Amino acid sequence: MLQCWAKQQNYKPIEVSSTDGCWIYTTDGRKIFDLRSAHECINIGFRHPRVLQAIQEQMQSVVYVTDDFASPPTAKLAQKLAHISPGNENKKVYFCQSGAAAVEAAIHGARLYKYNQVLQNERYTPDAPQQYPYPYKIISRYRSWHGATNVATSASGDPRRWFTEPLTAPGFIFAPDAGGPHSPFDTESVDENIAYIDYIIEQEGGSNAVVGVLIKPIVGSNGIMLPPSGYLGKLRELCDKWDLLLIVDETMTAMGRTGKMFACEHYGVEPDILIMGKALGAYCPLAAVIFSEKVAQSFDTNYFGHGQSYSGHALAAAAALASIDTLIEDKLLEHTQAMGDWVGRRLLEIAEKHANVSHIQGIGLFWMVHIAGKDKNKPVRRATEKYQENIVASISRYLLDQHNIYTPGDKFGIWIVPPLVVTQEEMSWVLFCVEDALENSDQIE
Numbered sequence: 001m002l003q004c005w006a007k008q009q010n011y012k013p014i015e016v017s018s019t020d021g022c023w024i025y026t027t028d029g030r031k032i033f034d035l036r037s038a039h040e041c042i043n044i045g046f047r048h049p050r051v052l053q054a055i056q057e058q059m060q061s062v063v064y065v066t067d068d069f070a071s072p073p074t075a076k077l078a079q080k081l082a083h084i085s086p087g088n089e090n091k092k093v094y095f096c097q098s099g100a101a102a103v104e105a106a107i108h109g110a111r112l113y114k115y116n117q118v119l120q121n122e123r124y125t126p127d128a129p130q131q132y133p134y135p136y137k138i139i140s141r142y143r144s145w146h147g148a149t150n151v152a153t154s155a156s157g158d159p160r161r162w163f164t165e166p167l168t169a170p171g172f173i174f175a176p177d178a179g180g181p182h183s184p185f186d187t188e189s190v191d192e193n194i195a196y197i198d199y200i201i202e203q204e205g206g207s208n209a210v211v212g213v214l215i216k217p218i219v220g221s222n223g224i225m226l227p228p229s230g231y232l233g234k235l236r237e238l239c240d241k242w243d244l245l246l247i248v249d250e251t252m253t254a255m256g257r258t259g260k261m262f263a264c265e266h267y268g269v270e271p272d273i274l275i276m277g278k279a280l281g282a283y284c285p286l287a288a289v290i291f292s293e294k295v296a297q298s299f300d301t302n303y304f305g306h307g308q309s310y311s312g313h314a315l316a317a318a319a320a321l322a323s324i325d326t327l328i329e330d331k332l333l334e335h336t337q338a339m340g341d342w343v344g345r346r347l348l349e350i351a352e353k354h355a356n357v358s359h360i361q362g363i364g365l366f367w368m369v370h371i372a373g374k375d376k377n378k379p380v381r382r383a384t385e386k387y388q389e390n391i392v393a394s395i396s397r398y399l400l401d402q403h404n405i406y407t408p409g410d411k412f413g414i415w416i417v418p419p420l421v422v423t424q425e426e427m428s429w430v431l432f433c434v435e436d437a438l439e440n441s442d443q444i445e
């Protein structure tokens, strides 16, 4: 096996014998708390009995058929997602197997939609000379990760795109981040930030050349960052002004992670295209692109020119349906909100006591304790230091070695992203251990 984003010579994965709830049991007798929820894939905890039962039952009838056929779980899941996601229900859903594949499908779909619009709408008759006959540019943001396939990587501002440059896919333009210590804009300067994106759109050719804006509503793997107040609503208005699509990537934040089914619900924003993955399939690889009525309609009489093997996997869809039922019936969204509020308050207390914490950010059960750099107001790591080991990795190692708590340590801070089924008792213990690790971080370094 190759470990992702790592030199391989010291790769020594921990041997696992079983998993349950928030816990991973190892063959050498350890019981490890997963404070990253298998990278947000197991929001409902490991091996939830309702999902396991749904998978077992589904295996008795249909596991997979192509989309020339329909199976009940796949059809029901598309209906369910159309119903629970923001906006009217007349959407269409495309299923795939990973977040990156969903990002590819979303971008492909967005460009095809614009292509159809150009053919059918005189307003879009391009000014000559044009390099390309229809809009293709996508505005993304620097602090973003959208996946490891070529187009998804090209859409990512994250330094991981540098591995493939200069051979990234053309057509992606990066805007500054919404706020926070990495942004050139003041957190409060939403209007200035939006005006700058407006300027980028105009300079890139406006509606004649630009398809849309691709965002993560809450930044995740570039250090958890909430959008400043009013930002997403104004971005929606900006997209409407230019007739651009707002493409929202909720691969990490959907399925209750932030206390609502979708993070964009916190901001009252309706995307034109919504991407989800990770926790959707519970324990099966499953992702989805939800096209709003406006976009989906364009494929009624035009080709949806996209496709992949294993799209609409019935077994994964059955798991997803059971997982959504679990979130709703077990009141896990309410639990996540209440627990998240408490976690936020505790983290604030911890942050005030420890000089090595620059700030905390999060919502629901999606938090990060951002670790301070040498200058407390600057982040611990600059973009150009992505692969340099720093104190965050040491703190994470300490948590694993001393307290059997797993949280990957290669980022900007300590991820506090437990399974949504975490109990108050478990969370109190986790935060006690996090505080201990922060207290000892001088010695750790």
Ligand SMILES: Cc1ncc(COP(=O)(O)O)c(C=O)c1O
Pocket: 097, 098, 099, 100, 101, 103, 145, 146, 147, 148, 216, 220, 221, 249, 250, 251, 252, 277, 278
């Ligand atoms: C917002 C976002 N989009 C897309 C992806 C890629 O998903 P996958 O790893 O399933 O391809 C990720 C992965 O972390 C993500 O966080």
